[in-house]
Amino acid sequence: MWYMTEEREMLVKMLREFAEKEIRPAVPEMEKGAYPRELLKKLGQLGLLGLVVGEEYGGSGEDWISYGLMLEEFAKVSSTFALLTDLSSDITIGLIHKYCTPEQVEMFVKPALRGDILLSFYSTEPCGIFNVSEYETRAVLDGDEWVINGGKIFSTNSDVADVNIIACVTADKVDPVTQEGISWFAIPASDPGYSVGHIENKLGWKGSHTGQVYLNDCRVPRNYQIGPLNKGVPLLTANLVPGYCAYGAFALGSMEAVFAKTKGYLQGRIQGGKSLWDTHQVIRNDMANMWILIENFRGAVFSALENRNRGENIFNQAIGLKVEGEKLMEHVASQCIELHGGVGTVYETGIERFYRDAKMLSVGCGSNKTLVDLLSYFI
Amino acid sequence: MSLKIAVCIKPVPDPECYDRITIDPIKKTLVRKDIPSVISSADKHALELAVQMRERHDGSISVFSMAPPEARAQLLEALAFGADDAYLLSDRRVGGADTLATSYALSALIQHVGHYDMILLGNESDDGATAHVPSQLGEWMSLPHMTDAVGVRVESDSAVLVDKEFETGIARYRVQLPCVIAVRKTINDVRYIPVKNFFAAKRKPLTVLGADDLALDNAYIGLNGSPTKPGELITPQYSRNTVPIEGTDEEIAQAIIDKIKIYM
Numbered sequence: 001m002w003y004m005t006e007e008r009e010m011l012v013k014m015l016r017e018f019a020e021k022e023i024r025p026a027v028p029e030m031e032k033g034a035y036p037r038e039l040l041k042k043l044g045q046l047g048l049l050g051l052v053v054g055e056e057y058g059g060s061g062e063d064w065i066s067y068g069l070m071l072e073e074f075a076k077v078s079s080t081f082a083l084l085t086d087l088s089s090d091i092t093i094g095l096i097h098k099y100c101t102p103e104q105v106e107m108f109v110k111p112a113l114r115g116d117i118l119l120s121f122y123s124t125e126p127c128g129i130f131n132v133s134e135y136e137t138r139a140v141l142d143g144d145e146w147v148i149n150g151g152k153i154f155s156t157n158s159d160v161a162d163v164n165i166i167a168c169v170t171a172d173k174v175d176p177v178t179q180e181g182i183s184w185f186a187i188p189a190s191d192p193g194y195s196v197g198h199i200e201n202k203l204g205w206k207g208s209h210t211g212q213v214y215l216n217d218c219r220v221p222r223n224y225q226i227g228p229l230n231k232g233v234p235l236l237t238a239n240l241v242p243g244y245c246a247y248g249a250f251a252l253g254s255m256e257a258v259f260a261k262t263k264g265y266l267q268g269r270i271q272g273g274k275s276l277w278d279t280h281q282v283i284r285n286d287m288a289n290m291w292i293l294i295e296n297f298r299g300a301v302f303s304a305l306e307n308r309n310r311g312e313n314i315f316n317q318a319i320g321l322k323v324e325g326e327k328l329m330e331h332v333a334s335q336c337i338e339l340h341g342g343v344g345t346v347y348e349t350g351i352e353r354f355y356r357d358a359k360m361l362s363v364g365c366g367s368n369k370t371l372v373d374l375l376s377y378f379i
Numbered sequence: 380m381s382l383k384i385a386v387c388i389k390p391v392p393d394p395e396c397y398d399r400i401t402i403d404p405i406k407k408t409l410v411r412k413d414i415p416s417v418i419s420s421a422d423k424h425a426l427e428l429a430v431q432m433r434e435r436h437d438g439s440i441s442v443f444s445m446a447p448p449e450a451r452a453q454l455l456e457a458l459a460f461g462a463d464d465a466y467l468l469s470d471r472r473v474g475g476a477d478t479l480a481t482s483y484a485l486s487a488l489i490q491h492v493g494h495y496d497m498i499l500l501g502n503e504s505d506d507g508a509t510a511h512v513p514s515q516l517g518e519w520m521s522l523p524h525m526t527d528a529v530g531v532r533v534e535s536d537s538a539v540l541v542d543k544e545f546e547t548g549i550a551r552y553r554v555q556l557p558c559v560i561a562v563r564k565t566i567n568d569v570r571y572i573p574v575k576n577f578f579a580a581k582r583k584p585l586t587v588l589g590a591d592d593l594a595l596d597n598a599y600i601g602l603n604g605s606p607t608k609p610g611e612l613i614t615p616q617y618s619r620n621t622v623p624i625e626g627t628d629e630e631i632a633q634a635i636i637d638k639i640k641i642y643m
Contacts, residue, residue, distance in 0.1 A: 006455055
């Protein structure tokens with residue numbers, strides 16, 4: 001592929017080995033809801049959590065294509081683990097590191113990059129993720145401490161993170177036009193006012209814990225406020241949205257995995273002395289059509305990642321990748337289940353979880369319907 | 380004590396692609412076109428040992444291989460793993476070599492580059508699995524050599540203690556330095572390569588040499604220097620001839636025993 005270099009070939013080889021030896025054995029437990037904390041720590045020790053974080057912040061200082069390759073390889077084994085990797089790297093560290101003071105880099109960024117602490121990052125309230133003007137979680141400065149009250153929903157990593165990066169209202173009112181009035185705070189899970197409520201039993205991404213968080217008089221030092229005061233929304237939109245290209249990478253990996261598994265099954269499943277692959281043109285056509293979709297999507301994913309490497313604005317492309325990635329992943333997984341016949345619906349076959357995880361992409365980290373509406377303003 | 384360590388690695392066909400490998404019926408060699416290569420698994424354990432020894436004792440690690448030019452990828456990987464420099468002997472004249480000719484060429488390559496305290500390699504490769512090369516290398520270089528190592532510890536400036544595994548147990552040997560040690564895969568767990576190493580590997584020296592760069596005796600290299608010749612290639616025929624056995628349970632059991640005895 002045009003984007004492969006000798007270095008990336010070596011990286012991919014290591015990632016594949018890690019995925020097969022470390023992630024695959026953990027999948028059954030993740031599907032029962034276990035959070036793979038030790039594996040994520042290993043990623044930190046290998047420098048993988050900081051692939052796109054500059055060396056001056058403690059990262060590996062590499063590039064977005066390498067990042068995409070990592071998520072693609074992990075998603076071939078577990079879409080859930082690919083998501084958790086993204087959550088532990090770009091969605092948390094990647095979002096905040098440039099806004100952190102040197103002191104905050106030492107307190108939060110570098111330990112998170114090493115895998116010593118786990119960060120979470122969330123803002124969703126019952127009003128929705130992007131309706132920031134209706135947020136009710138509020139931080140008030142009391143001397144040298146911020147006092148935070150409120151709550152969040154669909155907060156991923158809420159029960160496992162050591163430090164939670166949370167959006168709070170810090171102005172009297174959030175301006176509905178400029179969206180000024182939101183700021184970000186690092187709230188340790190050990191704060192007496194921080195408590196976790198119900199963890200949702202979701203359709204997919206089982207190993208990712210998402211639930212409610214209650215903030216009752218949480219008190220954090222003044223220097224735990226991250227980024228410019230009242231101007232926290234760009235941190236969300238300017239970084240979170242381009243990060244959707246990562247979702248494209250792990251949708252791609254998942255599709256490749258179910259496609260390969262299905263092709264192997266069809267070529268090995270013998271009926272009447274011949275394989276299904278050889279005897280059913282319809283099956284081969286279905287697979288060929290899926291191959292076209294997957295390979296075209298691959299081009300789109302790595303094109304966006306290369307554009308991001310070049311510093312180009314990929315806001316629109318990234319939304320497209322999340323939206324299209326979910327549709328394709330759902331379609332491919334659905335087709336592959338059918339092509340397996342009855343065994344496709346059986347958990348142990350290893351296909352159905354990709355179908356369930358695909359649906360999560362339609363709503364995780366921003367509903368695709370909202371994103372398409374957002375995109376319509378920019379095209 | 381600072382150690383200068385040499386590690387020999389062999390690129391072998393990727394086990395993931397074994398179902399695609401064919402054999403040339405005339406040359407009786409593997410057809411490796413379009414089959415990707417990887418570092419032979421036992422050699423990776425040798426590399427891991429080398430890195431561990433350097434972490435404990437300081438020093439340097441050089442990697443050596445005799446292989447086609449494409450083996451550059453495996454040498455880069457070894458550099459990313461932690462080797463300081465790499466040397467590849469790549470020349471058609473050394474191609475088609477059996478283990479004797481391979482070990483001769485490797486010994487010439489290593490001695491051309493320099494003197495090493497320890498030469499490490501895997502006990503046997505994933506493809507040929509003869510386990511000849513380590514001992515042959517030691518003999519060509521007139522060095523003490525030990526195979527089946529499951530533990531290696533530096534005792535002094537002049538000796539290492541090597542735990543050698545036999546079928547019935549483990550024996551510890553004191554081996555004078557410099558020496559050749561072949562390791563078993565059970566000696567250690569191979570670490571994952573940290574990300575930054577992949578992108579730094581190309582900055583390390585990787586030298587490709589031809590037969591003319593070394594003082595090689597043509598009688599000992601390539602097909603000329605290979606006393607081992609492949610024999611006849613036979614594809615086993617797998618078919619089953621089902622013969623029902625009837626009778627009482629005791630009669631059936633006796634009939635089965637009688638059949639087995641024919642093949643004992």
